Amino acid sequence: MVYGITVAMATKPWFSITAEQMTPDHLSTGSSSRKGDLIFIVNPKGANGRTGKEWKKLLPFVRSRLGKNLNICESLTSGPCHAIDITREAIREGAEAVVAVGGDGTLHEVVNGFFWAGKPVAAHDKEVTRTTALGLIPLGTGSDFARSFGWNNNPREAVERIATGLKSRIDVGVISEKDGERHYFINVADIHLSAKAGYYASMYKRFGNLCYVIGALQGFYGHRNRDLRIKVDEGEWEVFSQVTAICIGNAKFFGGGMKITPNAHPYNGNFEVVILQNFKWYDFVLRGHKLYSGTHLSEKDVHSRSVQSIEVEEMEENSGVYVQSDGEHLGFLPKKFHISPAAIEMLC
Numbered sequence: 001m002v003y004g005i006t007v008a009m010a011t012k013p014w015f016s017i018t019a020e021q022m023t024p025d026h027l028s029t030g031s032s033s034r035k036g037d038l039i040f041i042v043n044p045k046g047a048n049g050r051t052g053k054e055w056k057k058l059l060p061f062v063r064s065r066l067g068k069n070l071n072i073c074e075s076l077t078s079g080p081c082h083a084i085d086i087t088r089e090a091i092r093e094g095a096e097a098v099v100a101v102g103g104d105g106t107l108h109e110v111v112n113g114f115f116w117a118g119k120p121v122a123a124h125d126k127e128v129t130r131t132t133a134l135g136l137i138p139l140g141t142g143s144d145f146a147r148s149f150g151w152n153n154n155p156r157e158a159v160e161r162i163a164t165g166l167k168s169r170i171d172v173g174v175i176s177e178k179d180g181e182r183h184y185f186i187n188v189a190d191i192h193l194s195a196k197a198g199y200y201a202s203m204y205k206r207f208g209n210l211c212y213v214i215g216a217l218q219g220f221y222g223h224r225n226r227d228l229r230i231k232v233d234e235g236e237w238e239v240f241s242q243v244t245a246i247c248i249g250n251a252k253f254f255g256g257g258m259k260i261t262p263n264a265h266p267y268n269g270n271f272e273v274v275i276l277q278n279f280k281w282y283d284f285v286l287r288g289h290k291l292y293s294g295t296h297l298s299e300k301d302v303h304s305r306s307v308q309s310i311e312v313e314e315m316e317e318n319s320g321v322y323v324q325s326d327g328e329h330l331g332f333l334p335k336k337f338h339i340s341p342a343a344i345e346m347l348c
């Protein structure tokens with residue numbers, strides 16, 4: 001029996017790098033005379049509690065910088081997945097924008113809140129014609145997605161970016177399981193060792209960036225490279241032997257600053273797929289710095305290509321190949337996945 005994962009991207013580049021300029025004044029008008037709502041979804045526990053503390057200090061600045069034309073609403077998450085529900089509710093209520101305040105996990109949940117039952121969430125009021133935009137104040141441990149844009153964890157700079165009102169359409173990958181459940185990713189989806197390491201790293205966030213080292217060490221325990229079959233852009237199946245990890249990048253960084261998919265651009269309608277084969281633990285010691293600098297693509301046993309779709313199938317039964325989406329553990333490869341395209345507007 002063959003198990004698998006299917007990853008598909010846009011059948012065509014559905015947009016170029018176009019950006020739309022919207023002033024804060026424009027943001028506030030909408031279709032009614034009421035001020036628009038700007039919802040900040042804050043993970044108070046992000047970055048080991050630093051997110052909550054920074055947010056408290058930032059809120060007066062947010063109100064003074066953005067509050068003239070927009071209603072500033074803060075919503076603190078109470079636990080995992082809460083940000084998904086808050087986002088859906090905010091969009092249904094016709095919010096101008098939903099801003100994730102936290103790390104990649106919070107951003108991932110907010111992005112997932114933009115969709116419901118395979119479709120973008122829309123405002124209840126049919127007269128609201130605006131599309132709710134996504135915003136980000138990166139304040140997490142890794143904040144890897146922000147790195148692709150060169151953004152740091154300076155929250156005031158993030159507020160200034162939001163204040164410009166500049167929006168761009170940005171790619172989002174959709175992972176559909178066989179039973180119809182969907183997961184969305186905005187940064188990187190990955191399979192096997194990296195996903196296993198990420199799974200363990202998430203348990204040690206209290207140690208800051210050290211969590212990625214601890215996660216990698218635990219990931220290696222019991223790890224075995226696997227033969228996998230891969231189909232790209234609806235082409236022929238190819239066998240990749242001794243795969244260590246497959247990373248499907250919408251953006252460039254994961255794992256706390258590893259530039260794993262250095263040619264990925266979240267605007268171009270494609271994923272960059274990087275496949276590591278035959279890696280042993282000492283390869284990460286000897287060649288690990290190249291993964292951080294993004295210079296690993298020319299290395300032996302590293303394969304990279306730009307794809308619109310990719311399917312991956314396991315050639316052994318029940319081998320326990322981990323899969324994650326933006327760092328969220330999705331289970332193991334025997335679940336059949338399909339990934340297809342979507343896009344949302346982002347304030348950047």
Ligand SMILES: Nc1ncnc2c1ncn2[C@@H]1O[C@H](COP(=O)(O)OP(=O)(O)OP(=O)(O)O)[C@@H](O)[C@H]1O
Nearest residue numbers: 046047078079080102103104105106140141142143
């Ligand atoms: N109130 C809460 N208590 C505990 N966990 C929460 C709470 N709110 C959200 N979470 C969970 O915390 C996870 C991690 O949060 P977040 O990504 O903001 O910070 P981080 O892990 O420090 O940063 P990064 O993901 O960039 O490394 C989220 O995926 C979310 O499920």
